[in-house]
Amino acid sequence: MSFAEVKITKEPLMVILPILSIVAFFGIWQSLLSFGVVPSSLLASPLQVLKLFIAKWTQVNPDGALLTTHMWTSIQEAFTGYILALLVGIPLGLAMGWFPIVEGLARPIFELIRPIPPIAWIPLTIFWFGIGIPGKVFIIWIAGIVPCVINSYVGVKMTNPVLIQMARTYGASNWQIFIKICIPSALPMVFGALQIALAYCWTNLVGAELLAADNGLGFMITMGRRLAMPDMVLLGMAMVGLTGAVIGVIIDAVEKRLLAGIRR
Amino acid sequence: MVGNNPAVKNKIEVKDLTKRFGDLLVLDKINFSVAEGEFLSIVGPTGCGKTTFLNLLSTLMPSSEGNIYIDGDVADPTKHNLAFVFQEPTCLPWRTVRENVAFGMEVKNVPEAVKEERLDEIMDMVGLMDCANLYPNQVSASMVQRIAVARAFSVNPDLLLMDEPYGQLDVKLRYYLEDELVALQNKLKSTVIFVTHNIEEAVYVADRILVLSNKPTNVRAEVVVDLPRPRNPMDPKFVEIREHVTELIRWW
Ligand SMILES: Nc1ncnc2c1ncn2[C@@H]1O[C@H](COP(=O)(O)OP(=O)(O)O)[C@@H](O)[C@H]1O
Numbered sequence: 318m319s320f321a322e323v324k325i326t327k328e329p330l331m332v333i334l335p336i337l338s339i340v341a342f343f344g345i346w347q348s349l350l351s352f353g354v355v356p357s358s359l360l361a362s363p364l365q366v367l368k369l370f371i372a373k374w375t376q377v378n379p380d381g382a383l384l385t386t387h388m389w390t391s392i393q394e395a396f397t398g399y400i401l402a403l404l405v406g407i408p409l410g411l412a413m414g415w416f417p418i419v420e421g422l423a424r425p426i427f428e429l430i431r432p433i434p435p436i437a438w439i440p441l442t443i444f445w446f447g448i449g450i451p452g453k454v455f456i457i458w459i460a461g462i463v464p465c466v467i468n469s470y471v472g473v474k475m476t477n478p479v480l481i482q483m484a485r486t487y488g489a490s491n492w493q494i495f496i497k498i499c500i501p502s503a504l505p506m507v508f509g510a511l512q513i514a515l516a517y518c519w520t521n522l523v524g525a526e527l528l529a530a531d532n533g534l535g536f537m538i539t540m541g542r543r544l545a546m547p548d549m550v551l552l553g554m555a556m557v558g559l560t561g562a563v564i565g566v567i568i569d570a571v572e573k574r575l576l577a578g579i580r581r
Numbered sequence: 582m583v584g585n586n587p588a589v590k591n592k593i594e595v596k597d598l599t600k601r602f603g604d605l606l607v608l609d610k611i612n613f614s615v616a617e618g619e620f621l622s623i624v625g626p627t628g629c630g631k632t633t634f635l636n637l638l639s640t641l642m643p644s645s646e647g648n649i650y651i652d653g654d655v656a657d658p659t660k661h662n663l664a665f666v667f668q669e670p671t672c673l674p675w676r677t678v679r680e681n682v683a684f685g686m687e688v689k690n691v692p693e694a695v696k697e698e699r700l701d702e703i704m705d706m707v708g709l710m711d712c713a714n715l716y717p718n719q720v721s722a723s724m725v726q727r728i729a730v731a732r733a734f735s736v737n738p739d740l741l742l743m744d745e746p747y748g749q750l751d752v753k754l755r756y757y758l759e760d761e762l763v764a765l766q767n768k769l770k771s772t773v774i775f776v777t778h779n780i781e782e783a784v785y786v787a788d789r790i791l792v793l794s795n796k797p798t799n800v801r802a803e804v805v806v807d808l809p810r811p812r813n814p815m816d817p818k819f820v821e822i823r824e825h826v827t828e829l830i831r832w833w
């Protein structure tokens with residue numbers, strides 16, 4: 318009873334406050350430009366951004382592609398790199414956690430590469446792949462693989478040793494223990510990596526596109542700067558944020574469903 | 582020296598089993614044997630090395646010296662049929678009760694049809710049928726130990742090792758589970774080594790009791806429990822054996 322009461326008094330406030338803060342944010346932003354407090358060469362108003370957003374659905378110029386084309390390019394790059402990162406990183410991390418040979422061989426190299434920010438690879442990828450999609454996929458792959466490896470590795474390492482002993486007493490082989498004990502026990506950690514890896518992938522994608530691209534949301538931001546169009550810069554930023562948030566929600570739902578499948 | 586009945590062959594032989602952790606001598610040349618189908622209890626004070634001893638028997642841990650022979654060969658879990666019921670709960674949280682019981686048979690590649698049949702039989706015997714599709718965190722502590730016991734018996738072990746399996750449970754449940762254990766052992770004729778620090782429990786379940794000394798640990802005495810089953814802890818003979826074992830432990 319008292320629990321329900323607390324909820325009732327709290328909920329309207331938690332609806333009103335966010336609305337209030339968002340309205341205030343956009344209101345102040347808009348009026349700063351409407352009243353000329355901030356010159357329009359430094360910042361575009363929300364309404365201008367909205368106008369450009371609508372125009373860019375049908376208008377290719379001045380940056381050379383429709384908004385949807387930019388978005389599609391970015392999503393394609395991000396997902397390809399992300400999926401490749403999962404496909405390589407998760408099995409690698411799991412194996413590193415259990416097989417000493419894999420850990421011994423892979424860990425030093427992993428530790429060597431890990432501290433290098435993924436965008437530091439950009440010059441090399443331009444040599445290797447030019448400025449098309451493959452180079453960006455490579456950067457994103459590098460970015461996403463790190464949390465996949467770490468979480469899978471830690472997940473296996475955290476397996477309750479008594480469960481491993483139990484399996485051993487039944488004569489389970491190393492491989493059986495890995496498949497039947499270590500992997501299921503690591504799964505919650507592995508699923509945790511899905512979300513983290515995606516965030517890494519998306520952030521680094523935009524970084525990569527800012528520097529080396531002829532398409533994509535990051536490229537759109539760069540074009541906005543080159544054309545001295547703050548509204549285009551802001552539209553690019555807003556779309557990066559929105560798309561990232563939407564993908565995040567989708568992954569979150571997938572993760573919840575997967576977890577519900579293995580844990581009660 | 583062993584097996585009350587000379588007609589029954591010795592299943593397990595332990596020879597000069599020794600374990601040191603660095604300078605700490607925990608087990609000092611333990612020798613004994615267990616007959617086929619025998620229910621052997623091992624009692625000893627806490628910290629004397631009972632768990633270590635079982636870890637050596639199951640070959641989870643290498644011995645410093647000495648060996649364990651099963652049917653004349655050095656024990657090897659990939660060759661012999663061992664089962665171990667641990668002090669701690671060892672259910673796999675992502676498997677249902679039934680899948681947990683099946684784990685041992687799965688590892689040993691028991692054919693699907695045989696596995697299902699034995700599962701039905703053993704789950705029924707230990708009263709797990711009703712919670713077959715629940716997950717371990719949805720059942721009580723006594724159920725969790727039953728799962729471990731059922732899983733152990735399901736592989737028809739040559740040797741079943743039990744490390745204070747009911748140590749955490751309250752007295753009433755304990756008698757109940759001990760009866761169940763004795764009935765299972767009687768029916769399936771497994772060879773059991775049951776470790777406990779509870780003397781009453783040992784007298785209640787065992788055909789024979791080995792009393793361990795303090796560290797460095799040795800077998801200090803052997804007590805045959807030739808009471809009919811089911812046993813009554815109030816029976817004067819039961820009490821007599823219990824007190825005898827207690828004396829043996831107190832003495833060291
Ligand atoms: N891995 C280990 N390393 C060092 N000492 C250990 C180890 N395992 C057990 N011991 C020591 O061996 C002794 C026996 O432990 P244990 O077998 O757990 O006793 P029990 O099961 O009879 O209570 C204890 O004194 C303990 O400190």
Ligand SMILES: [Mg+2]
Binds near residue numbers: 631632633668744
């Ligand atoms: Mg112990």
